[in-house]
């Protein structure tokens with residue numbers, strides 16, 4: 382058993398503190414069983430994911446950088462004024478203006494790292510690596526939001542909820558804002574893009590808890606099924622102590638809920654959204670804030686760009702791999718086309734078709750596809766072999782062409798001679 386400074390989780394497991402990681406044996410805090418549960422249910426709630434000290438520091442960092450607590454909001458007039466994150470918020474206590482997105486200032490020199498620890502907590506990184514199945518992952522998102530006690534179901538974004546006229550306030554999946562990738566049924570998730578909510582303060586009944594719907598309760602193909610309806614029996618409210626974390630996926634159905642001032646007349650619910658995705662070369666389109674719909678533009682802008690850009694323009698703008706990349710399986714291409722009506726899938730299908738033909742025919746005729754695939758294939762291990770084959774075939778093809786040309790020239794010359 383190692384001994385090293387740790388942050389002492391409630392269940393006795395430990396995380397080495399920064400600066401000691403190299404000499405400590407890191408413990409797995411989110412267990413394999415919990416990860417299996419996450420994949421089975423579509424979400425996983427870990428109460429008190431942050432230690433008490435981490436949680437308190439993060440909350441102070443939240444008030445300093447993003448928005449003050451309920452008392453500040455009341456003291457400032459509790460106006461439903463436009464504030465941070467497109468809704469209502471008290472002024473931050475220390476930052477000049479509300480800072481919604483990671484990274485934040487550590488104004489108090491917090492010993493645990495303050496608000497910035499949340500998105501890059503070693504236990505979170507460790508769990509995300511194991512869920513995604515690689516250490517090559519990247520943080521895509523870390524941003525704050527707050528909801529204050531307000532009557533009549535007002536939410537932080539400034540809308541009433543549940544809002545029958547705006548389905549986005551009901552049960553929904555998050556992929557629409559988090560990725561330009563295709564929509565999927567939650568059970569088809571490939572777990573390459575993880576979303577999480579931190580509740581930085583305790584959430585009690587009445588505090589507008591987020592509601593999570595288990596995979597097993599989602600039956601989108603069943604006639605008459607609606608998430609809204611299913612939630613009445615099957616959803617779990619994220620009621621928790623401070624510093625709790627809920628892993629979910631961008632395809633998990635979930636919803637906001639009303640703040641209930643009868644039950645909780647005062648208070649606030651500060652949260653942080655965090656997401657991670659696979660950082661493989663051909664997944665870089667998937668979720669980094671500046672390559673997601675959350676990062677910029679609007680729905681119309683994204684639709685216009687995706688349906689009018691050439692493959693190369695899509696490649697430089699959003700890191701969408703070029704035709705010929707292994708990402709563009711028939712299934713993925715169809716799903717992508719399903720999301721972006723008007724997107725031209727032809728170059729992707731053609732390149733895949735040529736590659737398949739090439740592979741089927743044992744690489745005898747590299748032709749155009751050889752050059753195309755050579756320039757577009759990801760330099761991953763599984764592609765190296767194919768790349769070498771293509772190069773060899775392209776070489777053989779060129780030699781054969783040269784030989785053919787020489788033969789033709791010789792034949793032409795002897796025909797000329799025989800005419801003389």
Ligand SMILES: O=C(O)CCC(=O)C(=O)O
Pocket residue numbers: 526555589590591635636637638652
């Ligand atoms: O904060 C909430 O109450 C709901 C959040 C939500 O549904 C979302 O971020 O997708």
